[in-house]
Amino acid sequence: MQVTENKVVSIHYTLKNDAGEVIDSSSGRDPLSYLHGIGNIIPGLEKALEGKNNGEHVDVSIAPADGYGERNEALIQKVPRSAFEGVDKIEPGMQFQAQTPNGTQVLTVVEIQDDEVVVDGNHPLAGETLHFSVDVTDVREPTEDELSHGHAH
Template identity: 55%
Template sequence: MIAENKIVTLQYNVKDSDGTLIDSSEANDPLVYMHGAHNIITGLESALLGKASGDSFDVVIEPLDAYGEHNPELVQVVPKSAFEGVEQIEPGMVFTADTPNGPMQLTVTAMEGDDVTIDPNHPLAGKTLHFTGSISDIRDATEEELEHGHVHGAGGHDH
């Protein structure tokens, strides 16, 4: 059964409220994570608690339990000169900026002359997510995984 410090392997699809596929493990490797270590969004982690290997899931996660609400106050306009060394800037481009709170992902949402509108909200902020899938394996975490707070080896992280 899925519980804290279990390593869980699952196949999943995630769609938005319009039914548009956002991500899927079907064409890739399955998702492998350590339950209770905040390696996945809280709403999905809560929904999977207590499930067993072979179980299916179909769950709707509201923004608060996914990537939060979209905060329009975070959107700002910066001068093109802030993108030193970047020749071509277009809406949809994603950059990583170093901030006092660590690296932050920024998406360019608009360009007007030398003004660049950037949005540091997560791309899925404000979206309700619909996850479907199945649990394919559950195992105990190793001592090393417990120490590091994430999966090691196949499907996980190698040091």
């Protein structure tokens, strides 16, 4: 069966950065299953898998615009330390969820200054070219529940 819109696709993948370092992999785990064509994975990977068949292998490099976007320096902000009420110890690398006008956003702590915390709202992979090695392990029709929920079960 071919990868097309509204098919449940299962893949094994390895994701590397430009330096060839493995960022993520499904190796040793169950394959990643997603509902194709509705934005459950990054656009560039979804486009690269379109039309592929069960058993096919794909190597693809995805530019930031088709991945997690370009870095946006406006998403790096200083917030008062008091905004982290109830958090005893704040350290660089910690991530928090914040409610914004655009919905929930993950913020990563970049730096701690006296009474302020520098946070970055960019996705950690924003601005990165992503190199995927993907094996399509299954393509199937979705269940009614999967279609109505918008994701694979």
